[in-house]
Amino acid sequence: MRLSLIPCLALMLILSACGWAQPLQNSRQTSNQTFQIQLAENLQTESARFEPILERFRQTLEALPLAPQQKITVEIRSCRQANAFYIPSERLIVMCPGLLDTLSRRFGENQGQETFHFVMLHELAHALIDQLNLPILGNEEDAADAMATVLLLEQANSPIGAILAGIDFYEQYQQGFITPWAGVHAIGPQRMFNLVCWASGGQPGLLENRLIRRLNSEMQALNRNCSQEYSQQERAVKTLLGLS
Template sequence: MLHHAGTGPRTPARARRARALVAAGVCTAALATGCGTQSQAAAPPTRGGLSVSYQAPRGGDADERAFLRGRGLPEKVAADLNKAVRLPEPVEIVGRSCKKDDIPEYDPAGGRIVLCYGFIGEVRSMFEADGDADPAGRTAGVVTETLYHEAAHALIDKLNLPFTGREEDVADQFAAYRLLRQGEAGRAALLAAADNYDQYARESDPADADPSDEHAPDAVRSANYRCYLYGSAPRRDRARERRSLVDGKRLTKERAELCEEEHRDLRRGWDQLLASHTNDR
């Protein structure tokens, strides 16, 4: 239930998850003033639904925490899903400082989504290194997509949703499903995530590839998001956008011919999965 695979040598997912769960479950004295600081934008953890809290930052994470809180990214995702889906058990989105190799993930044992402050700085530095015109805005898009991806794991867990294939692929599809409903801002966030996966793919050493990884390769995830963007774009109204998405590398003309159908299947699949749980039918 990890999100980004990262660029360095991979630790087995189970070991990484166990380390993160131990860290997420302990509130040390150094963090005592910031542990459990509850946001009012989401349901309190005593009820079903998503809530948000922030732990005090460690080291150089203060700017990342301020960025996250200032833009209200977890609160917006929590509010969107609380409005859309009846979640019978609480799930808490927790912003916190993590160990160096830890990444955002859903912890089923604790019923929480851990969002690492360091991940925010890492993504922003990648956009800055590429000379992006709006690294802060693009980082916010990636963080939003990440939260929806991890929220998908929570929904699958708490609602006992059936699915076929790999759960990580289904979680990516859910992120696209929710973002593509949100107009220009959602489309921009999904494209930022696609570009960020492409950045990770460029920096990865093929020798570190793990054929048993539950995630699709970063380049494939980038291509999938571009395909969903292409397939959801009306032909007449978004002809220019559709042309820009088909670059022959990340999204080929051959794949693009299937993208409208892929997007329809994605939307229909998640509509059916959530049919008995949704508030916005």
């Protein structure tokens, strides 16, 4: 691929592990039997910014067949890095507001929120794989990206958040953040092609975008069938989660 095809945007971290978490002392919470969503007290002045994202996430959680013993807690709280992560021992998803700031600076506020929402779904996928003991084939990070893309398309017709997350990974690579080859994550360009492939495989209308069409042409030339890949993933996710 000619690297110049991809717009060059700013670089920040996504989805690398922080690895620590402290309980919130003060937070605004919404909860039902199977999930709890918390916005840290010091972020209450920004609640209007986070509330639309949390409401979408709430709707996704409500549609899932979670049992009470599989409770998932989501916290939006200040962190040391622009980051997001899932802590299995605490059944806890942590979303750092600095990540939304970073994505909004890069893509604009609306598209930054779309990308942040996709990252939340990626972390939710880790939580579901862990708590439902889902059988998966291959790398869990790739499975989480695929599941998040399917969940996004189930909820909304536009998987733009998945595309932008992929572009962000690509830009991190371009700007020197080299994913260790021996690590759990695919390198940035691979992750970007995967997300573009799956999102456009599930929403062919995206091919009207010239960049996405060119990226798809490169994959087609290498016999990659994105429509088929998405169909396989959609079937797997719906079967595993009991979605109709």
